[in-house]
Amino acid sequence: MDPERAKELPQSVKKFYKGEPLALGVTQILLGVLTIMFGVVLNVGYYYGYHFPYVILMTPHWTGALYIISGSLSVAAARNPKPPLVKGMLGMNVVSTVAAGYHTWDYGGLSALQHSGVLHQHLCFCLWVQGCLQ
Template sequence: MASTSITTIGGVMVVTQVIPKDDGSIQLQNASSSTAPAPPPVKKTTPIPVKMDDITVAFMRGQPHALGVVQIMIGLLCILFGLTAISSWAMIAYSPFALGAAFVVSGSVAVAAGRRTSISLVWGSLVSNVISVLIGLAGVAYTCWLLAECPPSDRFCDQQSFIEFKDVEGLRRTCSQNFYMLNVVLYGLLGLFLVLLVLQTCVTIVVCVFSGKAIRLRTPSSLSVASDDCRGLLPPYSP
């Protein structure tokens, strides 16, 4: 009498049939009929793409990375120009340009909010850029006043002492003429910084506008709409 044994080794099924020598009429058993059907292959589910929230989308439309880098560069240039006041008392009028450090701070916050957008960083970007707008407008007005005031050489020559000389006015006039190149350089720098401060003011206003739009989207209605969308992605419940 034939006998059949089934052994599973390492995920491989081995079927052994023992048939007597004189029992040649016995057909071999089909191993597939005695084994359970293989389970169907598991279908791979494609991950559902995660959509950016409305706050991030609204804020990123303002290009905070690029605008933040522009603010940082303008702020560093203003700080370097303001540090020229250390060289001479005649340059003390240019020390307020060191307030450009606020531009560096607002630009850094804008870049950080662009990399990892959160409601706290967007609020920080809005507040810091509002302060930068005020400083930028004050800087534009102050630069225009410096351009309309007396030439820088006159301010430098006023620091000199001409008490022992009789022709004080003549010496001051000669001093101003000798520092003609100083006027050209400083007037050129003031004109350049006037353009940069106007650009800085425009950039900060743009960042403030998009930060405000992103913050306005943080309302209960938007949160409820987002939760409804998430519910739509879940499979229906069947008891």
């Protein structure tokens, strides 16, 4: 942003740009693409008999799509910071954060519980959901 234009911007917009939404958006888009690619690799394992709960629920695919949408909104808001676009970006970032929390729990938490009955119950629930969706 050129210095002349920066002087005439409101304080809230200056504070918004201080958070570097363009860098955030690009990072989110790349993470979304990598997450979806990781999901494709896990789907190959599913067909060879490795039935992971997060593959059955397609967690990498929908969380990756959320990251891409959130990143695209961040890039758009960085280029043209209109209030509705910035509010949409912030709301989508909250949704992506919740999805990332679930994603982390789904990958890491279930791996730690694989030798307990909790994993078996979760897997049975996932298979039940899959059966209901078909």
